[in-house]
Amino acid sequence: MRKFESDMDNYNFPPHFLDGLNTEPGFDNTDFVNAHIHQPTPTSIRINPFKPADIKTDSQIPWCNEGFYLNERPSFTFDPLFHAGAYYVQEASSMFIGHILNTIRPDKEDAIKVLDLCAAPGGKTTLLNSALNSSDLLVANEIIKTRVPILSDNLNRWGTTNTIVTNNDPRDFNSIHSFFDVVLVDAPCSGSGMFRKDPAAMNEWSEGNVNLCHQRQERILADIYPALKEDGYLIYSTCSYSHQENEDILDWLCNEFGLESIRIPIDMGWGIVETESPIKKAWGYRFYPGKVKGEGLFAACLRKKESSGGVSNYKNNGQQKLPAKEMDLVKQYLNNADNFYFFKVNEDWLAINREHKESLNILHRHLYIKKSGVRIGKLAGNDLIPDHELALSLVINKDMVLTTELTKEQAIQYLRRDNIDIMVTGKGWSLMTYEGLPLGWAKLLPNRINNYYPKEIRIMSQH
Structure with missing residues (x-):
C-alpha cells in the first residue's frame, strides 16, 4: 500500500x-x-x-x-x-x-x-x-x-x-x-x-x-x-x-x-x-x-419533445446549366451514375446521392460548405483529370481506369511521393492499389511514372 x-x-x-x-x-x-x-x-x-x-x-x-x-x-x-x-x-x-x-x-x-x-x-x-x-x-x-x-x-x-x-x-x-x-x-x-x-x-x-x-x-x-x-x-x-x-x-x-x-x-x-x-x-x-x-x-x-418549426424548401434557381456532353463523360467514372446528382464547383465536377440534392441546396444557402459528396475531377477536352477523392470513393467505376497493384515497399514509396520502383505496363491514369484497395492516382508514361498523391497528406517521416 x-x-x-x-x-x-x-x-x-x-x-x-x-x-x-x-x-x-x-x-x-x-x-x-x-x-x-x-x-x-x-x-x-x-x-x-x-x-x-x-x-x-x-x-x-x-x-x-x-x-x-x-x-x-x-x-x-x-x-x-x-x-x-x-x-x-x-x-x-x-x-x-x-x-x-x-x-x-x-x-x-x-x-x-x-x-x-x-x-x-x-x-x-x-x-x-x-x-x-x-x-x-x-x-x-x-x-x-x-x-x-x-x-x-x-x-x-x-x-x-x-x-x-x-x-x-x-x-x-x-x-x-x-x-x-x-x-x-x-x-x-x-x-x-x-x-x-x-x-x-x-x-x-x-x-x-x-x-x-x-x-x-x-x-x-x-x-x-x-x-x-x-x-x-x-x-x-x-x-x-x-x-x-x-x-x-x-x-x-x-x-x-x-x-x-x-x-x-x-x-x-x-x-x-x-x-x-x-x-x-x-x-x-x-x-x-x-x-x-x-x-x-x-x-x-x-x-426532443417539441417542434422548432419547419425549414422551407429552397429551390436553387441559379444552378448551373451543365453541358450534357461533359456530364456524359463524367458519369462514366461512377458506378450506378443515375443514382447521383452531378454539379460543378468552379471547374471541378462533383456528385452526391440524388436523394440529398434538396438538402444540399438548403445547407448551401445557410452554411459554408467545404466538401460535399465526392469530387470527381476536372475535364480537359474529352479526358478527365481525376481527383484524389474519386480514387478513394466506393463508387468509382474501375473499368474506366487502369489499376496498378503495389507491394508494401512500393506503396510506401508512392505515399511519400517518391519515385516508384515498378515496371510500367500501361499508359495513362492509373489507380495505385495495395491489397486491392486504392491509394490514389499516378500517370503512367512510357519512360516514367508521375506520382499524383496529394502533397499535403504525403508521408513525411522516414521511420
Missing part, C-alpha cells in the same frame, strides 16, 4: 482533482489511479465495413462490432491499409457513440439526417457514417477552420458519398429549423478523460476552466437546439469526468428545453457506470480507466 501511495504522490494529478471525483457515481480511486500509473493507454482501431481488408486484430471492443484492441501499437503511418481507409485508429470508449446510434435507430428503412457538430478529426464522424445507409445524410461540421482539412481527409478515406463537411459556428445552424433527426454534440471540454493518454493535459486543467467549459457547452447546445426535429435525438458527450460538464448539463437540457432522457442498454460486464443526473434523473454513461479498457468518456442521449 505504501508503494502505491508513493506512486500516486509522484503522479501529477491537478490539486483537488481526485477529491472532486471521489463523490462521482461508480468512481473507484484505487482502480483509477492504478490505471493511470501502471496500465498503458490501449491501442484500438475500428474497421471500415465498406472496405474489407485483411487486418490483424486481437480482442473485440464489446460495445462496437467493428472495434478491436491491438496487443501492441504498430506504425500506422507506414501501413498502406490505413491510408487506403481500411480502418480508423480510434480510442475505444468513444466508439460507444455508435452503440447509442444503433440503439435509437433500430429501423433503417426511413432515411435520416445526422449532424456531427464538433467533428474534427473525424473519428466519431466515420463511426456514425458506418452505421448509416447511402440514403441517409451525414453533415460533419467543424468550427475551427484549420481543423477542417483533416476531417475532410478522413471522410475521403472512408469512401462514402453521403457526407457534407461544413465550417460554421453552432449559431449558424439556428436558421435551419427542424432539419436533423440526430445531432451529436461531442462538446469541447476540460479534457480530464484524456489525462492518461496526454499527461500534459493535466497542466491545463483547473476548476475555473471546468466552469468556462460548462458555459460554452450550454451556449453550443442552445444554438444547435432549433436544428433538431421534434422527436429527434441529441447525443451529448465529453471526455471529462466533471459533474458540471456532464450530469449538470443533462439537468440543464431537461429543465431548459424539456428534453426526455433515453436509457441506453449496456452489459454490466462492460464496466460502464450508468448514472442519473441529480434533479431530472437523466441517464448518463461514465467510462473510467480501470473499469473499462479505454479512456475517460461521458455520453448521454435525449429526445
Whole structure:
C-alpha cells in the first residue's frame, strides 16, 4: 500500500482533482489511479465495413462490432491499409457513440439526417457514417477552420458519398429549423478523460476552466437546439469526468428545453457506470480507466419533445446549366451514375446521392460548405483529370481506369511521393492499389511514372 501511495504522490494529478471525483457515481480511486500509473493507454482501431481488408486484430471492443484492441501499437503511418481507409485508429470508449446510434435507430428503412457538430478529426464522424445507409445524410461540421482539412481527409478515406463537411459556428445552424433527426454534440471540454493518454493535459486543467467549459457547452447546445426535429435525438458527450460538464448539463437540457432522457442498454460486464443526473434523473454513461479498457468518456442521449418549426424548401434557381456532353463523360467514372446528382464547383465536377440534392441546396444557402459528396475531377477536352477523392470513393467505376497493384515497399514509396520502383505496363491514369484497395492516382508514361498523391497528406517521416 505504501508503494502505491508513493506512486500516486509522484503522479501529477491537478490539486483537488481526485477529491472532486471521489463523490462521482461508480468512481473507484484505487482502480483509477492504478490505471493511470501502471496500465498503458490501449491501442484500438475500428474497421471500415465498406472496405474489407485483411487486418490483424486481437480482442473485440464489446460495445462496437467493428472495434478491436491491438496487443501492441504498430506504425500506422507506414501501413498502406490505413491510408487506403481500411480502418480508423480510434480510442475505444468513444466508439460507444455508435452503440447509442444503433440503439435509437433500430429501423433503417426511413432515411435520416445526422449532424456531427464538433467533428474534427473525424473519428466519431466515420463511426456514425458506418452505421448509416447511402440514403441517409451525414453533415460533419467543424468550427475551427484549420481543423477542417483533416476531417475532410478522413471522410475521403472512408469512401462514402453521403457526407457534407461544413465550417460554421453552432449559431449558424439556428436558421435551419427542424432539419436533423440526430445531432451529436461531442462538446469541447476540460479534457480530464484524456489525462492518461496526454499527461500534459493535466497542466491545463483547473476548476475555473471546468466552469468556462460548462458555459460554452450550454451556449453550443442552445444554438444547435432549433436544428433538431421534434422527436429527434441529441447525443451529448465529453471526455471529462466533471459533474458540471456532464450530469449538470443533462439537468440543464431537461429543465431548459424539456428534453426526455433515453436509457441506453449496456452489459454490466462492460464496466460502464450508468448514472442519473441529480434533479431530472437523466441517464448518463461514465467510462473510467480501470473499469473499462479505454479512456475517460461521458455520453448521454435525449429526445426532443417539441417542434422548432419547419425549414422551407429552397429551390436553387441559379444552378448551373451543365453541358450534357461533359456530364456524359463524367458519369462514366461512377458506378450506378443515375443514382447521383452531378454539379460543378468552379471547374471541378462533383456528385452526391440524388436523394440529398434538396438538402444540399438548403445547407448551401445557410452554411459554408467545404466538401460535399465526392469530387470527381476536372475535364480537359474529352479526358478527365481525376481527383484524389474519386480514387478513394466506393463508387468509382474501375473499368474506366487502369489499376496498378503495389507491394508494401512500393506503396510506401508512392505515399511519400517518391519515385516508384515498378515496371510500367500501361499508359495513362492509373489507380495505385495495395491489397486491392486504392491509394490514389499516378500517370503512367512510357519512360516514367508521375506520382499524383496529394502533397499535403504525403508521408513525411522516414521511420
